[in-house]
Amino acid sequence: MSKETISVEGAMVNFTTRSGFFRKSQRSVHAVNNVSLALHENETVALVGESGSGKTTLGLSILGLRDLTGGTIRWRSQELARLSEEERRAFRRDVQVVFQDPYASLNPKQTISEALRRPLRLHRVMPPGEMDAYIAKLLDKVGLRPSHVYMDRYPHELSGGQRQRAAIARAIVLKPRILVADEPVSALDVSIRTQILNLLKEMKAELQLSMLFLSHDLGVVRFIADRVAVMYLGRIVEIGPVEDIFTRPSHPYTRVLLSSAPSVKRTEQNKFAVEVIGEPPNPANPPSGCHFRTRCPFAFDKCTTVEPPLLVVRPGHEAACHLAEPEQHP
Amino acid sequence: MTATDQLLTVEELEIKFGSTSIVDRISFSVGKGEAIGVVGESGSGKSMTALGLLGLVPPPGRLSDGRIEFQGRDLRQLGDAGLRDVRRTEIGMIFQDASSYLNPIMTVGDQIAEAIGKRKSKDPAVRQRVIDVLRAVRIADPERIARSYPYELSGGMQQRAMIASVLIRQPRLIIADEPTTALDATVQHQILKFLAEMRHEFDVALILISHDLAVISQVCDRVYIMYGGQLVEQGDTASIFVDPKHPYTVALIGSILDPFDPKTEIVALEGSPPDMRSPPSGCRFHPRCPHAFDLCRQEEPPEFAFASGQSAKCWLHKEGASAR
Numbered sequence: 105m106s107k108e109t110i111s112v113e114g115a116m117v118n119f120t121t122r123s124g125f126f127r128k129s130q131r132s133v134h135a136v137n138n139v140s141l142a143l144h145e146n147e148t149v150a151l152v153g154e155s156g157s158g159k160t161t162l163g164l165s166i167l168g169l170r171d172l173t174g175g176t177i178r179w180r181s182q183e184l185a186r187l188s189e190e191e192r193r194a195f196r197r198d199v200q201v202v203f204q205d206p207y208a209s210l211n212p213k214q215t216i217s218e219a220l221r222r223p224l225r226l227h228r229v230m231p232p233g234e235m236d237a238y239i240a241k242l243l244d245k246v247g248l249r250p251s252h253v254y255m256d257r258y259p260h261e262l263s264g265g266q267r268q269r270a271a272i273a274r275a276i277v278l279k280p281r282i283l284v285a286d287e288p289v290s291a292l293d294v295s296i297r298t299q300i301l302n303l304l305k306e307m308k309a310e311l312q313l314s315m316l317f318l319s320h321d322l323g324v325v326r327f328i329a330d331r332v333a334v335m336y337l338g339r340i341v342e343i344g345p346v347e348d349i350f351t352r353p354s355h356p357y358t359r360v361l362l363s364s365a366p367s368v369k370r371t372e373q374n375k376f377a378v379e380v381i382g383e384p385p386n387p388a389n390p391p392s393g394c395h396f397r398t399r400c401p402f403a404f405d406k407c408t409t410v411e412p413p414l415l416v417v418r419p420g421h422e423a424a425c426h427l428a429e430p431e432q433h434p
Numbered sequence: 435m436t437a438t439d440q441l442l443t444v445e446e447l448e449i450k451f452g453s454t455s456i457v458d459r460i461s462f463s464v465g466k467g468e469a470i471g472v473v474g475e476s477g478s479g480k481s482m483t484a485l486g487l488l489g490l491v492p493p494p495g496r497l498s499d500g501r502i503e504f505q506g507r508d509l510r511q512l513g514d515a516g517l518r519d520v521r522r523t524e525i526g527m528i529f530q531d532a533s534s535y536l537n538p539i540m541t542v543g544d545q546i547a548e549a550i551g552k553r554k555s556k557d558p559a560v561r562q563r564v565i566d567v568l569r570a571v572r573i574a575d576p577e578r579i580a581r582s583y584p585y586e587l588s589g590g591m592q593q594r595a596m597i598a599s600v601l602i603r604q605p606r607l608i609i610a611d612e613p614t615t616a617l618d619a620t621v622q623h624q625i626l627k628f629l630a631e632m633r634h635e636f637d638v639a640l641i642l643i644s645h646d647l648a649v650i651s652q653v654c655d656r657v658y659i660m661y662g663g664q665l666v667e668q669g670d671t672a673s674i675f676v677d678p679k680h681p682y683t684v685a686l687i688g689s690i691l692d693p694f695d696p697k698t699e700i701v702a703l704e705g706s707p708p709d710m711r712s713p714p715s716g717c718r719f720h721p722r723c724p725h726a727f728d729l730c731r732q733e734e735p736p737e738f739a740f741a742s743g744q745s746a747k748c749w750l751h752k753e754g755a756s757a758r
Contacts, residue, residue, distance in 0.1 A: 154618035263706050293475040294645055298702035308616045320486050320619055323648075323691030327700065352695060360695060362624035364650035368675060369695040383590050400622070 109282050109314045110166055111142040117161050121388060135161040144380055148308065148315040156387045158337040159318045160169030163284050166316060167201055197227050200275040201288035202238045204287035206267035210259040216270050217255040220277050227278055230404035246273045246303060265296035276307055286318045301328060322365040326350055334358050336386055337395040344421030354423035357396045440468045441639050447500035449486050457483050458663040462536040464607065469640040471650030472521055474660035475707050480643050484609045489517040490527060490706045520701035526600030530612040532592035536584040543580030549599040572628055577712050581672045603638060611643045626652055648690050659683050662718035669744030679746035681723045697729060725750055
């Protein structure tokens with residue numbers, strides 16, 4: 105397998121919430137709970153999960169925007185928390201992000217070319233004289249054509265799809281190696297969504313990016329990802345190659361997600377007819393043992409007491425379930 | 435379908451904001467107990483159509499033309515008080531965001547009781563009806579939920595409570611505007627499943643409005659596709675998926691990224707939806723249509739009908755189908 109660009113080892117992120125009379129009672133929420141994950145060169149890993157699963161928190165930690173309370177994140181085999189000032193600048197150049205809401209991710213007071221020029225200036229990557237030509241080329245590349253028209257536009261003058269194109273241009277202006285995309289197409293209309301996904305795929309191939317793609321939409325994930333990690337209440341419950349996860353899911357939660365996904369191509373083989381019980385529990389007060397046991401139709405005694413570890417079910421495919429057995433599970 | 439089986443018949447409905455038609459002469463019908471889907475992107479006019487049926491078009495918009503016949507009465511002739519009665523008893527509406535629909539300072543039980551005109555749910559008979567309807571929307575412990583305030587409930591539970599407050603009035607028709615868009619995948623699946631079952635249990639017809647054709651296909655018998663304020667295609671859900679007649683429908687189906695239909699490439703529909711203040715000449719879809727020819731730019735296509743029961747507003751069918 106190719107080189108790791110980012111590796112996460114036993115990451116923990118705890119939030120403290122206060123509640124009650126004078127907000128005296130404290131409670132700790134494990135938003136990310138002992139997660140290990142490696143992102144390789146030129147690979148797209150999708151993080152899948154419902155709200156409260158911790159995928160966004162993990163994404164923010166990988167971007168260096170949220171400190172871990174335990175574990176480590178390594179970038180080019182250096183620990184993220186211990187980077188020097190200079191290394192941190194290089195890290196910021198190397199790791200970029202596209203958010204869900206293109207309306208909120210661009211500064212409304214900056215034109216598109218100002219928004220793109222700023223990182224170029226801060227990181228001193230080229231003489232100011234060359235910037236305009238570079239920006240024009242970049243806008244053309246992300247489909248904002250003719251580029252001279254869009255250079256001086258403000259975000260409010262663009263449609264949702266165009267804004268997301270501008271946000272992508274912003275993310276790749278410094279030629280990063282790693283892109284974190286947090287639900288980048290969920291706010292867009294169907295026909296625009298496919299345009300943006302194609303653009304992300306193209307840019308990924310052209311810049312040889314590693315991409316961490318956060319999404320709840322399994323159709324999108326199957327289209328874009330090489331590997332998939334399924335998160336539930338802060339833990340990775342299953343991880344593996346995209347084909348494996350979609351055709352031979354091992355964890356009951358993954359099977360539930362696949363059963364719930366709207367589909368017009370469902371057949372008997374991919375029904376995974378698992379009916380989930382109830383709704384996700386409060387992340388502040390997760391069940392003991394396996395977090396999924398309260399909604400799992402297969403739960404038994406052991407699930408209440410013992411947290412299942414991630415075990416290899418077939419090469420490159422791991423699941424955290426007491427029922428998952430190597431190569432025997434349906 | 436005979437005339438007596440029809441619940442709602444809409445003809446040539448037009449909604450204007452100033453001189454801009456944002457819903458442009460659309461006609462459709464809903465049979466008793468039937469589920470129809472309305473699909474379109476933002477700005478296609480799908481939500482405004484729903485509000486138009488209920489007489490709720492926000493000013494300065496107005497329902498400028500058309501006929502809405504519901505159970506033999508013309509809703510446009512009813513006046514404000516009459517329409518309010520229809521909304522209270524016969525047509526219910528559920529929205530995307532339940533938390534802004536529910537009153538935050540009233541218990542869920544009281545709100546549902548209020549929906550049938552009872553101020554408090556203390557009366558045992560009313561209480562029982564509230565509990566029954568909460569149980570009917572598959573809430574496991576209805577007594578506790580009835581005593582809860584909306585903020586104490588999850589998004590899925592709030593959505594169920596909103597549906598309960600509509601169902602308790604025993605409407606004949608429910609209009610659901612993107613009812614599951616804000617919900618998590620597993621909860622979305624549960625609510626859609628409930629909406630499909632509800633039709634039979636309560637003998638209620640459903641108009642499901644969504645941007646997601648895959649969602650519609652799980653619940654609806656027939657589909658109407660909207661683009662730029664117009665209906666561009668309609669037909670049985672199955673026929674539309676097998677043999678879409680309008681290039682926009684073809685593109686919509688092509689854009690579905692299905693988890694069980696792996697694709698490595700997808701052809702995106704280029705461009706963006708039309709600006710309704712100055713819609714394109716001729717067919718509104720022509721600037722984005724891969725098959726557009728001269729006629730499409732010049733003249734608006736009529737609706738062509740097909741043997742399958744489908745119809746499509748597209749010049750490609752000028753020969754071989756009958757205009758109506």
